[in-house]
Amino acid sequence: DVKVTQSSRYLVKRTGEKVFLECVQDMDHENMFWYRQDPGLGLRLIYFSYDVKMKEKGDIPEGYSVSREKKERFSLILESASTNQTSMYLCAIGLGQQVGGTQYFGPGTRLLVL
Amino acid sequence: GNSVTQMEGPVTLSEEAFLTINCTYTATGYPSLFWYVQYPGEGLQLLLKATKADDKGSNKGFEATYRKETTSFHLEKGSVQVSDSAVYFCALSDGDDKIIFGKGTRLHILP
Numbered sequence: 001d002v003k004v005t006q007s008s009r010y011l012v013k014r015t016g017e018k019v020f021l022e023c024v025q026d027m028d029h030e031n032m033f034w035y036r037q038d039p040g041l042g043l044r045l046i047y048f049s050y051d052v053k054m055k056e057k058g059d060i061p062e063g064y065s066v067s068r069e070k071k072e073r074f075s076l077i078l079e080s081a082s083t084n085q086t087s088m089y090l091c092a093i094g095l096g097q098q099v100g101g102t103q104y105f106g107p108g109t110r111l112l113v114l
Numbered sequence: 115g116n117s118v119t120q121m122e123g124p125v126t127l128s129e130e131a132f133l134t135i136n137c138t139y140t141a142t143g144y145p146s147l148f149w150y151v152q153y154p155g156e157g158l159q160l161l162l163k164a165t166k167a168d169d170k171g172s173n174k175g176f177e178a179t180y181r182k183e184t185t186s187f188h189l190e191k192g193s194v195q196v197s198d199s200a201v202y203f204c205a206l207s208d209g210d211d212k213i214i215f216g217k218g219t220r221l222h223i224l225p
Contacts, residue, residue, distance in 0.1 A: 004157075031211050042203065042217035043158075050211075058212075090157055094211045101146050101207030105157040 002027060004106035006091055012112045019078040021109050023091030031094030032074040033103065034058075034066065036087040043090065049074055081113045116141045120204045120216035127194055128224050135189040135219050137178075137204035145206040147171075147180050147187040148213070152201045161189075161202070199223045 007022035023032065033048040035058075045058030047066040055066050063085060067075040078085055088110050092103040120137040127133060139147065146165045150158040162171030167182035176191045187204060204216040 033212075040217065043215040045212065048212065092158075094213075096211060101209070101211050101213060102148070102160060102163060103213055104160065105150075107157045 002029075002093065002095075002104040004091060004093055004104055006089075006106040006109050008109050009107060010110050010112075012114065013078075013081050014114050015082060017078075017081050017113075019081050019111065019113075021076040021078075021089055021091075021111070023074045023076070023106055025072050025093045027093070028071065029093045029095060030071070031096065032068070033092040033094065034064075034074070034076045035090045035092065036060070037090055037108070038087050046076065081111075083113050085111065086113045087111060116145070116206060116208050116214050118204050118206055118214055118216040120202075120219055123201075123218075123220040124222055125219060126222045126224065129196055130193045131223075133189070133191040133194045133198075133221070135202055135204075135221070137187045137189065137216060139185050139187065139204075139206050141185075141206055141208050143208060144182075145208045147178070148205040148207070149176070149178055149187070149189050150203040150205060150215075152203065152218070154200070158203065194221075194223050196223045196225050 003026045005024045034046045035043040049068045065077045090108045091106040094103045117140045148163045149161040151161045162173040164171040164180035170179045178189045201218045203218045207213045
Protein backbone atom coordinates (compact mmCIF):
# COMPACT_ATOMS: atom_id res chain seq x y z
CA ASP A 1 0.00 0.00 0.00
CA VAL A 2 1.07 3.54 -0.73
CA LYS A 3 1.68 5.50 2.48
CA VAL A 4 1.80 9.29 2.66
CA THR A 5 2.57 10.85 6.03
CA GLN A 6 2.08 14.47 7.05
CA SER A 7 3.99 15.79 10.03
CA SER A 8 1.03 17.18 11.97
CA ARG A 9 -2.73 16.70 11.98
CA TYR A 10 -3.42 20.05 13.67
CA LEU A 11 -1.34 23.19 14.00
CA VAL A 12 -2.01 26.56 15.60
CA LYS A 13 0.32 29.42 14.66
CA ARG A 14 0.39 33.17 15.06
CA THR A 15 0.37 35.74 12.29
CA GLY A 16 3.88 36.36 11.00
CA GLU A 17 5.32 33.02 12.11
CA LYS A 18 7.23 30.83 9.68
CA VAL A 19 5.43 27.52 9.27
CA PHE A 20 6.77 24.24 7.92
CA LEU A 21 4.46 21.46 6.78
CA GLU A 22 6.18 18.22 5.92
CA CYS A 23 5.10 15.35 3.72
CA VAL A 24 6.88 12.03 3.54
CA GLN A 25 6.27 9.06 1.26
CA ASP A 26 7.50 5.51 1.76
CA MET A 27 7.88 4.64 -1.95
CA ASP A 28 10.15 5.91 -4.70
CA HIS A 29 7.67 8.16 -6.49
CA GLU A 30 8.82 11.27 -8.28
CA ASN A 31 5.65 13.34 -8.30
CA MET A 32 4.49 15.13 -5.16
CA PHE A 33 1.82 17.81 -4.71
CA TRP A 34 0.56 20.28 -2.11
CA TYR A 35 -3.08 21.40 -2.07
CA ARG A 36 -5.20 23.50 0.21
CA GLN A 37 -8.84 22.68 0.79
CA ASP A 38 -11.43 25.28 1.72
CA PRO A 39 -15.23 24.97 2.02
CA GLY A 40 -16.95 25.78 -1.25
CA LEU A 41 -13.67 25.99 -3.15
CA GLY A 42 -12.64 22.34 -3.27
CA LEU A 43 -8.94 21.53 -3.63
CA ARG A 44 -6.55 24.05 -5.10
CA LEU A 45 -3.00 23.21 -6.16
CA ILE A 46 -0.28 25.26 -4.46
CA TYR A 47 2.98 23.69 -5.69
CA PHE A 48 4.17 20.41 -7.12
CA SER A 49 7.44 18.66 -7.81
CA TYR A 50 8.44 16.07 -10.36
CA ASP A 51 11.82 15.24 -8.82
CA VAL A 52 14.42 16.22 -6.24
CA LYS A 53 15.21 19.95 -6.26
CA MET A 54 12.49 20.55 -8.84
CA LYS A 55 9.41 22.63 -8.13
CA GLU A 56 6.57 24.08 -10.15
CA LYS A 57 3.96 26.63 -9.22
CA GLY A 58 0.38 25.52 -9.08
CA ASP A 59 -2.71 27.69 -9.20
CA ILE A 60 -2.24 29.58 -5.91
CA PRO A 61 1.49 29.77 -5.01
CA GLU A 62 1.44 33.28 -3.51
CA GLY A 63 2.56 33.31 0.10
CA TYR A 64 4.03 29.80 -0.08
CA SER A 65 7.31 28.15 -1.00
CA VAL A 66 8.43 24.53 -1.13
CA SER A 67 11.53 22.44 -0.65
CA ARG A 68 12.43 19.02 -2.01
CA GLU A 69 15.94 18.06 -0.96
CA LYS A 70 15.23 14.32 -0.82
CA LYS A 71 12.96 12.29 -3.03
CA GLU A 72 10.76 11.06 -0.19
CA ARG A 73 10.16 14.44 1.45
CA PHE A 74 8.31 17.50 0.16
CA SER A 75 7.94 20.49 2.47
CA LEU A 76 5.51 23.38 2.23
CA ILE A 77 6.67 26.63 3.81
CA LEU A 78 4.60 29.61 4.84
CA GLU A 79 7.24 32.34 5.10
CA SER A 80 5.04 34.66 7.16
CA ALA A 81 1.72 33.10 8.09
CA SER A 82 -1.44 35.14 7.66
CA THR A 83 -5.00 34.50 8.81
CA ASN A 84 -6.15 33.87 5.23
CA GLN A 85 -3.85 30.84 5.18
CA THR A 86 -6.02 29.11 7.76
CA SER A 87 -7.02 25.98 5.89
CA MET A 88 -6.69 22.23 5.49
CA TYR A 89 -3.44 21.32 3.69
CA LEU A 90 -3.21 18.07 1.80
CA CYS A 91 -0.13 16.40 0.37
CA ALA A 92 -0.38 13.86 -2.43
CA ILE A 93 1.93 11.66 -4.45
CA GLY A 94 1.34 10.88 -8.10
CA LEU A 95 1.93 7.48 -9.55
CA GLY A 96 2.33 8.67 -13.14
CA GLN A 97 0.49 8.22 -16.39
CA GLN A 98 0.92 4.46 -16.44
CA VAL A 99 -1.91 4.40 -13.89
CA GLY A 100 -3.83 7.26 -15.42
CA GLY A 101 -2.36 9.95 -13.21
CA THR A 102 -3.76 8.54 -9.95
CA GLN A 103 -2.77 10.42 -6.80
CA TYR A 104 -2.69 9.20 -3.22
CA PHE A 105 -3.22 11.59 -0.32
CA GLY A 106 -1.95 12.02 3.19
CA PRO A 107 -4.36 12.58 6.11
CA GLY A 108 -4.09 16.37 5.94
CA THR A 109 -2.92 19.12 8.28
CA ARG A 110 -5.51 21.52 9.61
CA LEU A 111 -3.76 24.86 10.17
CA LEU A 112 -5.22 27.69 12.21
CA VAL A 113 -3.45 31.05 12.00
CA LEU A 114 -4.41 33.46 14.78
CA GLY B 115 -9.14 25.09 -19.92
CA ASN B 116 -10.01 21.79 -18.31
CA SER B 117 -12.66 21.77 -15.62
CA VAL B 118 -14.95 19.55 -13.57
CA THR B 119 -18.48 20.43 -12.49
CA GLN B 120 -20.35 18.37 -9.95
CA MET B 121 -23.70 18.78 -8.30
CA GLU B 122 -23.76 20.97 -5.26
CA GLY B 123 -24.66 19.52 -1.93
CA PRO B 124 -25.43 18.70 0.61
CA VAL B 125 -27.30 15.62 -0.52
CA THR B 126 -29.37 13.96 2.20
CA LEU B 127 -30.76 10.46 1.74
CA SER B 128 -32.22 7.73 3.88
CA GLU B 129 -30.36 4.49 4.36
CA GLU B 130 -30.87 2.01 1.49
CA ALA B 131 -31.82 4.78 -0.97
CA PHE B 132 -30.37 4.98 -4.47
CA LEU B 133 -27.59 7.52 -4.91
CA THR B 134 -26.58 9.54 -7.96
CA ILE B 135 -24.03 12.36 -7.84
CA ASN B 136 -23.69 14.08 -11.21
CA CYS B 137 -20.33 15.05 -12.66
CA THR B 138 -19.51 16.56 -16.03
CA TYR B 139 -16.16 17.63 -17.38
CA THR B 140 -14.50 19.79 -19.98
CA ALA B 141 -11.18 18.60 -21.35
CA THR B 142 -9.10 18.42 -24.47
CA GLY B 143 -7.87 14.98 -25.38
CA TYR B 144 -8.72 11.88 -23.39
CA PRO B 145 -8.50 12.46 -19.66
CA SER B 146 -8.63 9.87 -16.91
CA LEU B 147 -11.59 10.35 -14.57
CA PHE B 148 -11.75 9.75 -10.83
CA TRP B 149 -14.03 9.79 -7.85
CA TYR B 150 -12.35 10.47 -4.51
CA VAL B 151 -14.03 10.27 -1.09
CA GLN B 152 -13.17 12.16 2.07
CA TYR B 153 -14.48 10.84 5.37
CA PRO B 154 -14.71 13.26 8.30
CA GLY B 155 -11.31 14.33 9.58
CA GLU B 156 -9.37 12.42 6.93
CA GLY B 157 -7.57 12.99 3.66
CA LEU B 158 -8.91 11.99 0.26
CA GLN B 159 -9.09 8.35 -0.75
CA LEU B 160 -9.38 7.10 -4.30
CA LEU B 161 -12.82 5.50 -4.65
CA LEU B 162 -12.76 4.51 -8.32
CA LYS B 163 -11.38 5.55 -11.68
CA ALA B 164 -11.77 5.06 -15.43
CA THR B 165 -9.09 5.76 -17.97
CA LYS B 166 -10.92 5.55 -21.30
CA ALA B 167 -14.33 5.98 -22.83
CA ASP B 168 -17.01 3.43 -21.85
CA ASP B 169 -14.88 2.12 -18.98
CA LYS B 170 -16.78 1.49 -15.76
CA GLY B 171 -15.02 2.05 -12.47
CA SER B 172 -16.39 0.29 -9.40
CA ASN B 173 -15.56 -0.12 -5.72
CA LYS B 174 -17.47 -0.68 -2.45
CA GLY B 175 -20.79 -0.84 -4.35
CA PHE B 176 -20.18 2.47 -6.11
CA GLU B 177 -20.02 2.69 -9.91
CA ALA B 178 -19.32 5.33 -12.54
CA THR B 179 -19.13 5.03 -16.32
CA TYR B 180 -16.91 7.21 -18.51
CA ARG B 181 -19.31 8.72 -21.07
CA LYS B 182 -17.40 10.65 -23.69
CA GLU B 183 -20.47 11.55 -25.73
CA THR B 184 -22.01 13.38 -22.77
CA THR B 185 -18.69 14.25 -21.06
CA SER B 186 -20.00 12.78 -17.84
CA PHE B 187 -18.87 10.48 -15.03
CA HIS B 188 -21.84 10.20 -12.67
CA LEU B 189 -21.39 8.31 -9.40
CA GLU B 190 -24.08 5.78 -8.45
CA LYS B 191 -24.79 3.35 -5.64
CA GLY B 192 -27.83 1.15 -5.39
CA SER B 193 -28.27 1.14 -1.60
CA VAL B 194 -26.41 3.64 0.56
CA GLN B 195 -25.39 3.11 4.17
CA VAL B 196 -24.83 5.54 7.03
CA SER B 197 -21.11 4.81 6.70
CA ASP B 198 -21.17 6.33 3.18
CA SER B 199 -21.63 9.80 4.67
CA ALA B 200 -18.66 11.78 3.38
CA VAL B 201 -17.61 14.36 0.82
CA TYR B 202 -17.24 13.06 -2.74
CA PHE B 203 -14.96 14.69 -5.32
CA CYS B 204 -15.07 14.14 -9.05
CA ALA B 205 -11.73 14.76 -10.77
CA LEU B 206 -9.82 14.44 -14.02
CA SER B 207 -6.20 14.02 -15.04
CA ASP B 208 -5.32 15.26 -18.49
CA GLY B 209 -1.91 13.76 -19.09
CA ASP B 210 0.53 15.94 -17.18
CA ASP B 211 0.03 14.16 -13.84
CA LYS B 212 -1.90 17.05 -12.37
CA ILE B 213 -5.48 16.46 -11.22
CA ILE B 214 -8.33 18.94 -11.50
CA PHE B 215 -10.98 18.51 -8.83
CA GLY B 216 -14.62 19.46 -8.63
CA LYS B 217 -15.72 21.38 -5.57
CA GLY B 218 -17.06 18.33 -3.78
CA THR B 219 -20.51 17.08 -2.80
CA ARG B 220 -21.31 16.43 0.83
CA LEU B 221 -23.48 13.36 1.37
CA HIS B 222 -25.52 12.74 4.53
CA ILE B 223 -27.16 9.35 5.03
CA LEU B 224 -29.89 9.18 7.67
CA PRO B 225 -30.51 5.90 9.55
